[in-house]
Amino acid sequence: MSATTLTIRDESMTGKIIGEITLEFLTETITVRELIRSRVYQEVKDFNAKRTEHFRGLIQPTDTEESLNGFKLKKSREIDWHEQFAKAVEAFERNQILILVNERQAESLDEEITITPQSEVSFLKLTLLVGG
Numbered sequence: 001m002s003a004t005t006l007t008i009r010d011e012s013m014t015g016k017i018i019g020e021i022t023l024e025f026l027t028e029t030i031t032v033r034e035l036i037r038s039r040v041y042q043e044v045k046d047f048n049a050k051r052t053e054h055f056r057g058l059i060q061p062t063d064t065e066e067s068l069n070g071f072k073l074k075k076s077r078e079i080d081w082h083e084q085f086a087k088a089v090e091a092f093e094r095n096q097i098l099i100l101v102n103e104r105q106a107e108s109l110d111e112e113i114t115i116t117p118q119s120e121v122s123f124l125k126l127t128l129l130v131g132g
Contacts, residue, residue, distance in 0.1 A: 004028050004115045008039060010058075011122045019056065025115060032099060033109040035121070036088050044081035051076055058097070058123060059087045091125075098124040 003024040010019035023038050030038075036058075043057035055061055056070035061079050064071040089109065091097045099106040100122040101113050113119070 006035075006115050006119055006121060008035075008121045008123060011124050013124060013126075028115050030113050030115065031109065032092070032106045032111045032113065033089065035099070035113060036092060036109075037085055039123075040085045040088050041081045044079050044084055048078045051078075055079060057084065058125070059084045059091065096126050098126065100124065 003026060005022060005024050007020060007022045009017050012018055021039060021042060023035075023042055025034075025038065040058060043055075047055045047057070053076075054067065054070035054072050055064065060066065060071045061073070061084065063074050065074070066072075088097065092099065092109065100120075102118075102120050106113070113121075
């Protein structure tokens with residue numbers, strides 16, 4: 001069985017693309033919760049492997065400050081993807097993050113998404129978020 005690839009875009013409220021990440025899934029049908037989990041896990045995994053000064057991700061980790069290049073860590077450390085995921089789920093439930101699937105807003109964490117080569121997924125952040 002081959003993996004299904006999905007490119008996710010971060011957009012500003014004006015529709016400007018401010019970031020992009022490509023994820024692979026083992027199935028063509030996923031839930032919004034799985035989408036968020038996969039995205040957060042990949043961002044944190046990539047950051048922890050490189051250990052750069054800035055984390056570019058969906059949720060601002062604790063003990064960081066926002067900068068033009070992402071979230072600047074006050075001291076070099078690994079980020080916990082579980083904490084980031086919990087904060088992202090909470091932000092989605094509070095409508096601080098909107099997820100658009102083929103230009104339609106995802107309503108719940110358990111909503112199913114069928115991934116096709118034409119699928120378009122965008123994340124829009126409505127407020128500044130602080131996570132783990």
